[in-house]
Amino acid sequence: MxxxxxxxxxxxxxxxxxxxxxxxxxxxxxxxxxxxxxxxxxxxxxxxxxxxxxxxxxxxxxxxxxxxxxxxxxxxxxxxxxxxxxxxxxxxxxGSDPGALGPVQRAFLECHALQCGFCTPGFLTTVTAYLEDTPDPTEAEAREAISGNLCRCTGYQNIVSAVLRAAELRRGATPEPTP
Known part of the structure; x- marks a missing residue:
């Protein structure tokens, strides 16, 4: 066969x-x-x-x-x-090179959107795809984009901040992330 x-x-x-x-x-x-x-x-x-x-x-x-x-x-x-x-x-x-993180990975690091890390791979892939279609999301849109991913360690605020920061990084903006 x-x-x-x-x-x-x-x-x-x-x-x-x-x-x-x-x-x-x-x-x-x-x-x-x-x-x-x-x-x-x-x-x-x-x-x-x-x-x-x-x-x-x-x-x-x-x-x-x-x-x-x-x-x-x-x-x-x-x-x-x-x-x-x-x-x-x-x-x-x-990407796995710490010296060349992609914008989503870098944003998660900068915005402290990592806790235990178990949910992180799912968030990273979800956000990567989302930002391809929505390069300039609002905070409400970012929340909606990650609503299908569960994190048991956080209240999601830093993850939402990371989505917005990743969008900035993808657009070439360089302001520092908000804590």
């Missing part, structure tokens, strides 16, 4: 594995996985990209948010096999 990697270790009754190839952070990556493997598990366990966090496993918290063709998607609700025709960007794909 085309696209199939065979059964797991040839064991009787073992789940059949499919060869899944995804373009993740600009690189084609392949692994043999069960058809029901979630994108979040594929990224974390099969590819070792642990920046995508799994919180609620129901698509509610936003911790597993990645970008599919530039649009936010809950990786815990997408099968890896169904993501094959799409470009996947994880938080690792947003």
């Amino acid at each position: 085309s696209g199939q990697a065979g059964s797991a270790a040839g064991a009787p009754g073992a789940e059949e594995l499919l060869e899944v190839t995804l373009r993740v952070n600009g690189v084609s990556r392949t692994a043999g996985v069960p058809a029901r493997r979630l994108l979040s598990d594929f990224l974390r366990h099969d590819l070792g990209l642990t920046g995508t966090h799994v919180g609620c496993e129901h698509g509610v918290c936003g911790a597993c948010t990645v970008l599919l063709d530039g649009e936010p998607a809950r990786a815990c609700l997408v099968f890896a096999v169904s993501a094959q025709p799409h470009e996947v960007t994880t938080v690792e794909g947003l």
